Amino acid sequence: MTHDVGVATRASVVALCLAALAPAPASACPCGALVGPSAPVTGAADRWGAALNLSGLAELGRWDSRSGAQGNPEGASAYRLVVDAAAAWRATPSLELGLGVAAGYSAVENPGQSLTGGGLGDSYARARQEIGLTRAGWVPTGAVWAGLRAPTASRALSDPGLAMATGLGLGAWEASVGGELRWALGARVQLALSGEVGLRFAGLDGYTPGHRAAVTVTVVHELTQKVSLTAGAGEWMELGVDGSLLRRTTVSVGAQWRASLDWRAMARVDVDPLVDGAGSELPAVVRASLGVAWAR
Amino acid sequence: MTDRRSLLAVTLAALALCAGCGAPTDDSATGVDELSERGRYVYRVEFPDGGLRRGVNAFEVQSRAADGAPARVTAVEASMPAHPHQAVSAVADGDPSTGEYTVRGLSLPMGGRWVLTLHFEGGAASDQALVFAEVP
Numbered sequence: 001m002t003h004d005v006g007v008a009t010r011a012s013v014v015a016l017c018l019a020a021l022a023p024a025p026a027s028a029c030p031c032g033a034l035v036g037p038s039a040p041v042t043g044a045a046d047r048w049g050a051a052l053n054l055s056g057l058a059e060l061g062r063w064d065s066r067s068g069a070q071g072n073p074e075g076a077s078a079y080r081l082v083v084d085a086a087a088a089w090r091a092t093p094s095l096e097l098g099l100g101v102a103a104g105y106s107a108v109e110n111p112g113q114s115l116t117g118g119g120l121g122d123s124y125a126r127a128r129q130e131i132g133l134t135r136a137g138w139v140p141t142g143a144v145w146a147g148l149r150a151p152t153a154s155r156a157l158s159d160p161g162l163a164m165a166t167g168l169g170l171g172a173w174e175a176s177v178g179g180e181l182r183w184a185l186g187a188r189v190q191l192a193l194s195g196e197v198g199l200r201f202a203g204l205d206g207y208t209p210g211h212r213a214a215v216t217v218t219v220v221h222e223l224t225q226k227v228s229l230t231a232g233a234g235e236w237m238e239l240g241v242d243g244s245l246l247r248r249t250t251v252s253v254g255a256q257w258r259a260s261l262d263w264r265a266m267a268r269v270d271v272d273p274l275v276d277g278a279g280s281e282l283p284a285v286v287r288a289s290l291g292v293a294w295a296r
Numbered sequence: 297m298t299d300r301r302s303l304l305a306v307t308l309a310a311l312a313l314c315a316g317c318g319a320p321t322d323d324s325a326t327g328v329d330e331l332s333e334r335g336r337y338v339y340r341v342e343f344p345d346g347g348l349r350r351g352v353n354a355f356e357v358q359s360r361a362a363d364g365a366p367a368r369v370t371a372v373e374a375s376m377p378a379h380p381h382q383a384v385s386a387v388a389d390g391d392p393s394t395g396e397y398t399v400r401g402l403s404l405p406m407g408g409r410w411v412l413t414l415h416f417e418g419g420a421a422s423d424q425a426l427v428f429a430e431v432p
Contacts, residue, residue, distance in 0.1 A: 246378055
């Protein structure tokens with residue numbers, strides 16, 4: 001493919017750096033949720049791409065309805081192992097169409113109770129359009145995207161106990177739209193702000209989760225031509241079934257290594273700081289991820 | 297960051313209001329007599345020391361019809377009002393003549409706000425009661 005790889009490639013590099021920090025698409029349920037699909041898999045000069053991400057999650061505690069932070073009670077724990085797979089086709093240098101799916105395994109321990117299980121998670125399709133590929137001064141570049149998540153999670157993950165820990169099955173359809181703005185703070189530093197809203201509908205079991213929104217701020221430092229570092233923070237918000245507000249704050253750090261023109265590897269850690277006021281009615285988790293992506 | 301959080305808080309407050317946020321916040325009292333939703337039954341819930349917890353729980357329910365006739369606890373369900381999870385149910389064993397029941401096997405796998413729905417039957421008509429609990 002012979003796209004114009006001048007400015008477009010530069011924007012694509014930044015977008016892919018952000019991808020190292022971009023939230024994984026697998027976690028749909030608010031109990032384990034990060035943010036929905038927003039990261040690109042391919043660069044502007046690529047035609048096809050694929051990515052595989054392995055994450056381990058551990059529950060740290062939770063926030064009550066008054067935003068008070070509480071550690072896990074004695075004898076209680078919840079762990080998850082999640083695999084995200086994504087494939088993408090770049091229809092034009094600025095438009096990416098993608099598909100993704102997740103699978104996972106959960107283990108929940110409570111006094112007198114042990115729940116384990118796993119299976120296929122939800123899947124999604126999305127379109128992402130890069131905009132403003134040229135920039136001057138503080139005029140940002142950016143992207144917009146739209147996604148549709150399908151409730152393909154296996155029924156085993158709908159067990160009430162596991163559903164509360166897997167985060168893999170939303171149990172409803174979700175249509176989402178989002179956008180991102182990026183500014184250059186220097187030759188090697190980028191600032192990005194993004195937001196996304198998701199509308200849930202057609203719940204499978206008589207329950208339809210409330211709509212959600214998320215905002216994130218991310219800084220990317222291109223340490224070398226092959227290594228980029230990212231740091232950021234985000235806020236997840238969701239309306240509960242009873243109209244209450246569920247939310248959590250997440251801080252993240254990540255790194256990306258471009259091994260070759262086609263291959264790159266990513267690592268990141270997300271932590272929900274378990275302090276008063278940083279969340280409400282959701283568990284706080286720590287998530288460590290390793291990923292590999294190919295695009296050509 | 298403070299401005300962003302302020303804007304966020306205002307936005308979220310508006311969202312909550314638009315959604316008709318009316319979730320009860322106070323836990324139901326335990327160890328005292330309460331009336332079922334339609335006033336047909338009087339019941340008293342006795343949670344174990346320390347209240348309900350994550351995991352498998354058991355607790356006591358005493359019930360009678362408002363006119364004093366015996367009442368049965370026919371079913372107990374639990375759900376999280378803020379989370380889109382399926383309800384879980386538990387078994388209630390007891391003596392209809394005394395209205396004293398033990399609810400066993402109530403699985404609460406996650407901390408947070410839970411609502412227990414107690415179903416009663418007696419001589420006339422069925423009724424139910426909601427019991428709210430914050431599980432650590």
